[in-house]
Amino acid sequence: MDDDRYISKKEVLEQMGISYGQLYRWKRKGLIPEAWFTRRSTFTGQETFFPRDKILERIRQIKEMKGDHPLDDLADVITQQVNAKLQVAFERLRRLQWFDDSVLETCSIDRERSKPLTIKETLCVAVVSQLRKAARAEELDLVHRTLHERLDEGLLDRIGEERLRLHLLRKRLSGGGISAEISLVVIGPEKLILDPEIERVEDVDLGHMLERIKLDLANEAEGGSPDEAPERETEDER
Amino acid sequence: MNDDKRSASLAGAGKLSGGDYTRVSISGAGKVTGDIKAEALRISGAGKVEGRAEAIQITVSGSGAFGGEVVADEMRVSGATRIDGMARVKELKCSGSYRVRESIVSEYVKVSGVLRAGGDVEADLLKTSGGFEIEGLLSADKIEIRPGGRCYAKEIGGAKIDVRRGGYRERGILLDGLVRMFSGKGTAELRSTVIEGDEIHLEDTIADVVRGTRVEIGPGCRIKTVEYSEELQIHPNAEVGKQQKV
Numbered sequence: 001m002d003d004d005r006y007i008s009k010k011e012v013l014e015q016m017g018i019s020y021g022q023l024y025r026w027k028r029k030g031l032i033p034e035a036w037f038t039r040r041s042t043f044t045g046q047e048t049f050f051p052r053d054k055i056l057e058r059i060r061q062i063k064e065m066k067g068d069h070p071l072d073d074l075a076d077v078i079t080q081q082v083n084a085k086l087q088v089a090f091e092r093l094r095r096l097q098w099f100d101d102s103v104l105e106t107c108s109i110d111r112e113r114s115k116p117l118t119i120k121e122t123l124c125v126a127v128v129s130q131l132r133k134a135a136r137a138e139e140l141d142l143v144h145r146t147l148h149e150r151l152d153e154g155l156l157d158r159i160g161e162e163r164l165r166l167h168l169l170r171k172r173l174s175g176g177g178i179s180a181e182i183s184l185v186v187i188g189p190e191k192l193i194l195d196p197e198i199e200r201v202e203d204v205d206l207g208h209m210l211e212r213i214k215l216d217l218a219n220e221a222e223g224g225s226p227d228e229a230p231e232r233e234t235e236d237e238r
Numbered sequence: 239m240n241d242d243k244r245s246a247s248l249a250g251a252g253k254l255s256g257g258d259y260t261r262v263s264i265s266g267a268g269k270v271t272g273d274i275k276a277e278a279l280r281i282s283g284a285g286k287v288e289g290r291a292e293a294i295q296i297t298v299s300g301s302g303a304f305g306g307e308v309v310a311d312e313m314r315v316s317g318a319t320r321i322d323g324m325a326r327v328k329e330l331k332c333s334g335s336y337r338v339r340e341s342i343v344s345e346y347v348k349v350s351g352v353l354r355a356g357g358d359v360e361a362d363l364l365k366t367s368g369g370f371e372i373e374g375l376l377s378a379d380k381i382e383i384r385p386g387g388r389c390y391a392k393e394i395g396g397a398k399i400d401v402r403r404g405g406y407r408e409r410g411i412l413l414d415g416l417v418r419m420f421s422g423k424g425t426a427e428l429r430s431t432v433i434e435g436d437e438i439h440l441e442d443t444i445a446d447v448v449r450g451t452r453v454e455i456g457p458g459c460r461i462k463t464v465e466y467s468e469e470l471q472i473h474p475n476a477e478v479g480k481q482q483k484v
Contacts, residue, residue: 003298010465011447019436020450021397028360044482045463046432058360143241183296233285 004036004157007052016059030075031062035157057173076078103128106140107148120151122213127166127204134202135168139183146185155187168201248285256289265300273306281317284450290323298334314352324357333368341374352387367404381435385426385442392431399435399450401428401443403458427458 007015007115013023038049048149061078069077107124124147135143136185143166156206158164184191187206194200246254247260248268264270264285273289281302290306296313307323315332324340332349339358348367353359358374369387376391382405383389403426427442434449441456446463448455453466457475464470465483472476474479 019339019397020395020434021379021436024395024397024434027381028377043466046448 005052006049007047007055008042009050012050012055012059016063018063019026025071026059026062029071031071031078034159035161040159048126048180088197102137103132103140106137107144116216117199118158119210121212122149123149123151123210124148124155126209127206127215130204130209131168131202136183138167139185142183142185150187156210164188164203164206165203166206167192167203168195171197172199173179296327347378370417383428385428388425389428389429390430394430394433394435396435397431398437399439400437401440402456442472 009023012018013020023032027034034053035049036055038085039046040049041047058078061072065077072085081134103125106128108123109125124144127147128144131143132140147166155164164187167184167186167188169186170181172179172181172185175182183201184198190203190205243258245258246259247261247263248254250266252268253355254262254264254268254270254274256270258285259274259276261278261280262270262274262276263280264328267284267285268281268286270285270287270289270291272422273371274287274291274293274310274338276293277293277294277295279291279296280455281298281300283300284343284365285300286303286305287300288305290309290444292309294311294442296308296310298313298315300317301436301476302315302317302319304319305391306325307326308321308476309326309377310328312329313325313327313331315336316381318335318336319332319337321338321340321420323334323338325338325342325344327342328471330336330347330349332347332353333347334349335353336349336351337350337354340355342353342355342359342361344359344361345363347353347359347361347364347366348400349364349368351368353366353368353370353372355370355372355374359370359372359376359378361378363380363382365382365384366377366389367386368383368389369385372387374391375393375395377395379396380398381394381396381400382399383393383399385401423443425443430443430445432447433443433445438448438450438452439454440448440459441454441463442458443459446461447462447465448463449465451467452469453463453471455464455470455472455476455478459472459473459476459478461477462479464472464478465484466481467484470483472481
């Protein structure tokens with residue numbers, strides 16, 4: 001696999017100066033997510049690869065912190081750290097007016113809340129934000145509910161691998177002088193084959209969105225401003 | 239329902255509803271409907287828990303079936319146990335047969351019978367002298383395998399991995415018979431695709447790839463590729479296809 005974004009287990013051990021024993025122990029303690037392990041056949045036999053930036057960063061974190069915390073607690077500590085970073089981002093995103101109160105309301109997040117946002121909530125907020133110009137209120141609610149439920153069922157791990165996008169669609173039904181429009185939210189691959197009567201309102205690249213959130217989190221210094229949610233024509237004819 | 243904890247004992251054929259108990263003992267053909275929480279759960283007949291079981295100590299000496307997850311500090315099995323979920327057992331000692339549909343998460347595992355897991359097996363220390371079949375990853379800080387029957391794990395990883403002849407040869411005839419019965423013809427060997435560790439000693443092992451810091455390939459091994467970073471020793475009665483210092 002000569003993809004720069006991935007690194008083999010051997011290289012990880014060598015670069016970070018750790019042992020197989022440590023790596024397997026950390027995996028057992030939930031410090032390295034199962035989803036990061038990708039098995040590939042190479043000319044020397046089966047090998048395990050990891051997303052390079054993620055694994056190196058995580059191991060640095062573990063090495064740095066394992067002196068201060070028992071290994072069993074470290075998983076909690078690391079997730080808390082990630083959450084703390086998220087909160088920083090949350091405040092910054094708010095200042096940048098990346099979302100407004102209506103978005104928070106749609107995502108049922110208390111705007112005065114002190115608890116940090118989870119990565120799932122952040123993704124919901126980001127997606128709803130991006131769609132808020134093109135979509136109607138009830139569609140935003142549908143988007144939020146769809147994401148919220150599916151994210152609880154392990155969607156997060158699949159986003160990157162399956163390059164998932166969230167599509168917002170509308171279809172008009174008419175007959176007998178009455179016409180109605182229904183909205184659909186679909187999470188699937190980029191290219192959907194739809195019947196010709198379905199209108200695409202907008203779609204969001206979930207992987208791209210996640211990356212953007214993480215990039216923003218990694219970039220703790222002020223100034224790494226995320227770009228504004230892109231403007232789109234509103235297709236709101238009735 | 240009151241919250242008072244009760245003890246229950248089923249001696250004939252009976253049913254027990256789930257709930258919170260101190261001691262539960264099933265010595266006939268008993269069934270627990272629903273989830274159960276107890277300090278001690280003892281099955282010496284044919285017992286079945288239809289839901290999740292959580293106890294400090296679980297003992298199975300007859301046949302025990304669990305419909306859901308099993309959580310315990312200590313579990314001893316000398317009969318046959320089947321778990322249709324995950325087993326989270328800190329200390330697991332099995333001299334009978336132990337089948338888990340999903341993974342086993344443990345600290346100390348000792349198997350002298352037969353163990354099967356549909357998922358991974360994780361522990362700090364694992365010792366086996368019987369047979370096993372693990373569909374996922376077998377991972378522990380220290381792994382000691384004395385094949386006493388057919389042993390298979392899709393992948394094996396840990397700090398110290400030690401596989402040596404022994405197993406059933408050192409045990410009584412009765413257990414030997416049991417192990418052979420469960421594990422087939424009595425070929426005592428270990429098979430795996432990838433074995434990775436810091437210190438590895440292997441005997442009677444068939445694997446595609448062995449990767450380690452210090453590696454000893456002992457008698458009876460057939461390994462396609464060995465990658466090592468510090469030291470490699472190969473016994474004359476071992477076959478190694480390719481070796482590479484990395």
